[in-house]
Amino acid sequence: MGSIQLRTSIPGPKSRALSKRREAAVPRGLSHATPVYVARAQDAWLEDVDGNRFLDFAGGIGCINTGHRNEVVISAIQSQLAAFLHTCSQVTPYESYVRLSERLNQITPGKFPKKTLLLNTGAEAVENAVKIARAHTGRSGVIAFEDAFHGRTMMALALTSKTHPYKTGFAPFPSDVYRIPYAYCYRCSYSLQYPSCDVYCARHLEDTFKRMVAAADVAAVIAEPVLGEGGFVVPPPEFFRIVMDICHEHGILFIADEVQSGFGRTGKLFACEHYGIEPDILVTAKSLGGGLPLAAVTGRAEIMDAPGVGGLGGTFAGNPLSCAAANAVLDLFECGDLLSRPNSVGEQFHKRAQEWKTRFDIIGDVRGLGAMQAIELVKSRETREPAPEETRHITQYCYEHGLITITAGTYSNVIRLLVPLVIPEEQMEEGLDVLENALASVCAARTTLAEAVTK
Ligand SMILES: Cc1ncc(COP(=O)(O)O)c(C=O)c1O
Numbered sequence: 001m002g003s004i005q006l007r008t009s010i011p012g013p014k015s016r017a018l019s020k021r022r023e024a025a026v027p028r029g030l031s032h033a034t035p036v037y038v039a040r041a042q043d044a045w046l047e048d049v050d051g052n053r054f055l056d057f058a059g060g061i062g063c064i065n066t067g068h069r070n071e072v073v074i075s076a077i078q079s080q081l082a083a084f085l086h087t088c089s090q091v092t093p094y095e096s097y098v099r100l101s102e103r104l105n106q107i108t109p110g111k112f113p114k115k116t117l118l119l120n121t122g123a124e125a126v127e128n129a130v131k132i133a134r135a136h137t138g139r140s141g142v143i144a145f146e147d148a149f150h151g152r153t154m155m156a157l158a159l160t161s162k163t164h165p166y167k168t169g170f171a172p173f174p175s176d177v178y179r180i181p182y183a184y185c186y187r188c189s190y191s192l193q194y195p196s197c198d199v200y201c202a203r204h205l206e207d208t209f210k211r212m213v214a215a216a217d218v219a220a221v222i223a224e225p226v227l228g229e230g231g232f233v234v235p236p237p238e239f240f241r242i243v244m245d246i247c248h249e250h251g252i253l254f255i256a257d258e259v260q261s262g263f264g265r266t267g268k269l270f271a272c273e274h275y276g277i278e279p280d281i282l283v284t285a286k287s288l289g290g291g292l293p294l295a296a297v298t299g300r301a302e303i304m305d306a307p308g309v310g311g312l313g314g315t316f317a318g319n320p321l322s323c324a325a326a327n328a329v330l331d332l333f334e335c336g337d338l339l340s341r342p343n344s345v346g347e348q349f350h351k352r353a354q355e356w357k358t359r360f361d362i363i364g365d366v367r368g369l370g371a372m373q374a375i376e377l378v379k380s381r382e383t384r385e386p387a388p389e390e391t392r393h394i395t396q397y398c399y400e401h402g403l404i405t406i407t408a409g410t411y412s413n414v415i416r417l418l419v420p421l422v423i424p425e426e427q428m429e430e431g432l433d434v435l436e437n438a439l440a441s442v443c444a445a446r447t448t449l450a451e452a453v454t455k
Pocket residue numbers: 061121122123124126149150151152224228229257258259260261285286
């Protein structure tokens with residue numbers, strides 16, 4: 001149960017008919033990675049409306065770390081359904097919101113007193129983290145990184161780096177946002193090499209205060225501990241420690257955006273734990289809700305209390321169903337062995353990917369932390385020219401052969417692994433076989449083309 005089963009050509013007739021309807025009814029701005037329509041899902045597999053079964057290496061873009069329809073999560077949602085659906089926590093509060101906040105305050109890095117605000121989406125949580133940082137510091141500037149992704153609402157989009165397609169046509173964006181290079185060692189902005197660079201990109205923050213914005217005008221630096229949409233880039237271990245020390249010397253808050261890297265994805269509950277850092281504010285979402293929309297801003301109590309009464313909130317923010325689901329997700333991490341899975345899933349991927357690297361010269365880099373693994377594809381290892389078309393062909397081959405994968409990266413040339421952590425080893429292997437065949441097929445096509453050109 002759960003392995004790939006294809007009954008029709010992909011997409012099947014029912015999915016094709018739905019695509020026609022979607023085209024007429026839904027704006028083209030909402031893209032979709034695959035044209036297959038889901039009928040049901042469980043653990044790490046999806047079944048489409050034509051009865052085809054796929055392995056899911058995308059997990060709803062990292063929202064399903066605990067697996068599709070995890071029974072503990074479903075049962076918590078069902079109990080909540082039987083009690084009440086919505087009252088709005090700003091009108092008549094409920095215990096599950098308070099309990100979830102208490103638990104997040106407890107499990108996020110840092111032993112200091114904390115408070116938590118619940119929201120609906122990652123972007124909304126990022127917006128609120130910035131509001132809170134500005135209210136606390138009385139400063140307006142925010143420094144974000146190149147290749148960062150923080151969401152699609154206006155402030156989040158201002159913080160997001162990639163221009164096309166995210167920002168095209170939507171300017172102007174909120175002001176007082178500054179951007180500096182991330183520790184993307186494979187494509188170092190300063191053409192340096194770690195460790196001889198002495199993590200120059202982190203130390204360069206001091207220079208930013210002279211050339212871009214005065215430190216006294218900066219409320220916060222915001223960063224993803226591992227780049228998500230930017231291509232699963234893992235900075236050197238000391239990078240964030242240096243950035244945070246510089247921030248704190250100047251009274252600047254450090255906001256960690258763990259929307260994609262959180263809740264076990266990297267082998268620890270939060271990726272910040274790998275670096276031994278305790279952010280002033282931590283933003284979470286995606287897998288927190290076990291499949292339901294929920295986000296959180298957790299931070300030092302005195303910072304979180306900076307906005308006045310009534311300054312924070314949202315009608316559905318921290319809704320009862322999502323709180324019930326999230327409390328169940330935390331139960332699963334607390335009581336089960338879920339945190340032992342990311343490393344074995346990640347190792348399984350990494351081992352195969354390293355072996356592919358010796359066979360397929362299209363693979364420029366293999367990297368990741370825990371189960372947050374990726375391969376970066378290039379036209380040439382010497383020039384490191386990105387290979388976005390080949391990347392698209394690989395994901396196309398994958399879904400046509402029963403594996404859902406998604407890309408990432410500023411140059412759209414990264415294939416990332418966001419598989420539910422509950423995937424059994426043999427299903428993982430089956431998915432990796434498809435990915436290997438996809439790589440082989442695209443590399444073979446490249447060779448044939450090159451031979452035809454030289455003839
Ligand atoms: C690191 C990060 N921050 C923020 C967001 C935005 O989250 P949402 O799509 O829930 O608004 C995302 C979404 O991919 C993300 O990866």
